[in-house]
Amino acid sequence: MQRRDFFKKVGAVVAVSAVIPAMSFAADAKKTVSKNAMSYATALNAITGGKTPTASDKVKLKVPEIAENGAVVPVTVNVDSPMTDADYVKAIHILTSKNFNARTIDIHLTPANGEAMFSTRIKLGGTQDVVAVIELSNGEFLIASQSVKVTIGGCG
């Protein structure tokens, strides 16, 4: 039996008995809501202005399949672009599908960058997709995404 199936069965039993207490907790739980909270769909729309980005293998998004620690997840984006005045990557946007604020960072580039690349480390609140949205100088949008499993591992 797979671990997941096992938990599903156990989980089903637990869920039923948990409904009532969960409701009473919900009543007095004060949920912290950030003023920056933004869903992935809203964020994507804000960036592209409603245009649909094209999935492209010109965009190389490198993230670990399994993050050993959700607080520090390496992300690298490379875009195949000549970076000339006529044809360059105007911006790289990094989004997450489930963090409370889907927007993580926008990098506005110029031909003076020579290459379209960016690398950083981000926090992931749990297993989800990391998405790179690329804005080209001709107004087109490209997209690449990859799922990252966040585990709590090791000993401390």
Added chain:
Amino acid sequence: MSKSLIKIKPKKYKDGEVVKVNFMVMHPMDTGMGKDKKTKEIIPAKYINSVKFEYNGKVITTMNVWESLSVNPVFTTSMKINGAGKLSVTFTDSTGEVNEASIKIKPKG
């Protein structure tokens, strides 16, 4: 004052070469959602929200940043070396703190 560090890789480079610029800052990147373990009080948000790279007075890269970058964030971009001078980085955080760091650009050959 946030401590920061700019590194150019490789260390030796020529004019016209595309190099990597690593910029890192010591910053808590508090999301405003976390609680102090001892006092149980919510730690107010304090995160870097913008970064600007200027090479000899010309803006080459700007960034809008939100709270989900890691603590002590690292930013790596590329830059085409175009003469000697200075690369400066200005960064502000959500509480309005502004800091600046810079590094000399000295291409060889």
Added chain:
Amino acid sequence: MKIGTKIVLSLALLSSFSFAGEQFAMSDADRAMYSEMLENNPADMMVANGEELLAKYGGGEAGLAAFFNVSEEKLPAYIAGFPRYLPEFKQVVALDQALQGLMSKNGHKPFKLKSSDMYDMSAYAKSLANGQKINIDVNANKQMKAARAMGEEVYMTKRGGRGLACNSCHSPDVVGSILRTQPLPAIDGKGNAVAANWPAYRMTKSNMTTLAVRFQGCMNNALLAVIPLGSKEMVALEVYLTNEAKGSEISIPGLKR
């Protein structure tokens, strides 16, 4: 009947654990990505801070060399031999304790062993030995011999509610097995050579720590009574593991999960 269910359940659990190990173990590509992060280690900023602190409170590299009574040229190799028996201290000391001595000799109140200033300063001091090979000499004198023996005892002795020793999780027979998604690391010269890359930046904590503080964290998690920093036993443990990593190249600051 009841017993029967229990057996089935535990078997199910057992198999699920081995599956879990396979499903959640990181791939080599993922690991490579993490090791690339060493190039941009946030701890570099802390080491730079340590440099300023050592200049301010210990007269920098020259002050440190004079304190150890060695030439600046020989300082890196000397640092690569810590922990050492120092007659002025009348005991075997780790590098951070020696730095406390330097600070107090210069009329300053020494940083606590558990303080970020000390982590930064000792990381900088140890980074002076980067590229050197660990050259601890556990046969240098009877004090070092005794420290190594005590360190081995600390390492091997099973303690705490779970009866665990350091060796329980880091002996060659179990190294590599997956514990909560992480492979148990070898911490001697054949593996991570921890003595060569601590002080290090701890990503889960977003700060720099020394090896002894990491030992404490490990003891705490394994439910062992935590050995105090600077105690004979703690220094002895560092002596033992440093000797196990003898010959490994020092590379400070490390970057750890």
